[in-house]
Amino acid sequence: MIKLKIISVGKTKESWLEEAINEYLKRLKPYASIEFLWAKNDSQLIDWTSKENSVLCLDPLGMLFDSSEFSHVIHQKIQEGGARLAFVIGGAEGLPSQLRDQYTLLSLSPMTYTHQITRLVLIEQIYRAFEIAKGTKYHK
Amino acid sequence: MIKLKIISVGKTKESWLEEAINEYLKRLKPYASIEFLWAKNDSQLIDWTSKENSVLCLDPLGMLFDSSEFSHVIHQKIQEGGARLAFVIGGAEGLPSQLRDQYTLLSLSPMTYTHQITRLVLIEQIYRAFEIAKGTKYHK
Numbered sequence: 001m002i003k004l005k006i007i008s009v010g011k012t013k014e015s016w017l018e019e020a021i022n023e024y025l026k027r028l029k030p031y032a033s034i035e036f037l038w039a040k041n042d043s044q045l046i047d048w049t050s051k052e053n054s055v056l057c058l059d060p061l062g063m064l065f066d067s068s069e070f071s072h073v074i075h076q077k078i079q080e081g082g083a084r085l086a087f088v089i090g091g092a093e094g095l096p097s098q099l100r101d102q103y104t105l106l107s108l109s110p111m112t113y114t115h116q117i118t119r120l121v122l123i124e125q126i127y128r129a130f131e132i133a134k135g136t137k138y139h140k
Numbered sequence: 141m142i143k144l145k146i147i148s149v150g151k152t153k154e155s156w157l158e159e160a161i162n163e164y165l166k167r168l169k170p171y172a173s174i175e176f177l178w179a180k181n182d183s184q185l186i187d188w189t190s191k192e193n194s195v196l197c198l199d200p201l202g203m204l205f206d207s208s209e210f211s212h213v214i215h216q217k218i219q220e221g222g223a224r225l226a227f228v229i230g231g232a233e234g235l236p237s238q239l240r241d242q243y244t245l246l247s248l249s250p251m252t253y254t255h256q257i258t259r260l261v262l263i264e265q266i267y268r269a270f271e272i273a274k275g276t277k278y279h280k
Contacts, residue, residue: 016163019156066200066250109249110206112279117264124257139252
């Protein structure tokens with residue numbers, strides 16, 4: 001079973017976001033389990049990230065992919081990580097430079113998104129990535 | 141008062157999306173009113189769009205902007221349109237080629253988003269655009 005983590009700083013509990021994310025978690029069940037981890041601060045974020053085998057950090061200045069390329073990249077990273085992959089989202093001040101220098105940076109858009117929208121877009125793209133790999137009609 | 145329209149095909153009523161969008165509509169009140177229009181099909185979408193003075197069409201193959209550039213572009217378009225601007229989002233099959241050929245195409249990301257997520261990202265970027273123009277701390 002593929003196990004993904006989404007590690008970010010500072011928990012927020014917008015009810016609309018939980019509802020939307022739960023919908024995608026349900027859809028993702030046949031493909032992967034997703035665990036959300038909330039770091040208290042940047043140093044905990046760096047510490048937790050250092051323990052992961054395979055990491056993708058989200059940053060507006062990272063590489064831009066279309067959804068098919070993203071599907072390819074994350075499947076490659078999941079394989080490298082032995083069915084494990086951690087996504088890291090920075091806090092209000094963005095990604096700590098220590099992570100920015102060390103890991104592959106991925107951008108969902110050149111635009112700046114709120115953390116909440118980043119989380120939603122990411123989880124939908126993860127779901128889409130599995131549908132693309134499976135060749136379903138979800139992505140056309 | 142600035143009046144914006146978001147014209148798209150096919151109404152969807154996810155409760156999480158309504159809650160999220162209502163939050164941004166509330167925040168946008170001091171800046172602009174936003175009207176959502178739901179076309180029944182592509183020909184109605186084309187018809188409604190043709191009646192607008194200032195139009196931006198959303199398409200994954202459109203121009204990519206960061207949030208500051210987007211703020212600049214939409215303020216320019218709002219001025220051209222006499223305090224009016226319409227955003228057009230295509231249906232499940234994407235934007236009709238007639239619109240794609242005629243109007244400025246704007247991309248929120250090279251990735252393919254669902255219509256629901258497109259609407260949410262768009263409205264947050266519109267709100268951000270006004271905050272950027274005002275120079276508040278929302279965007280940093």
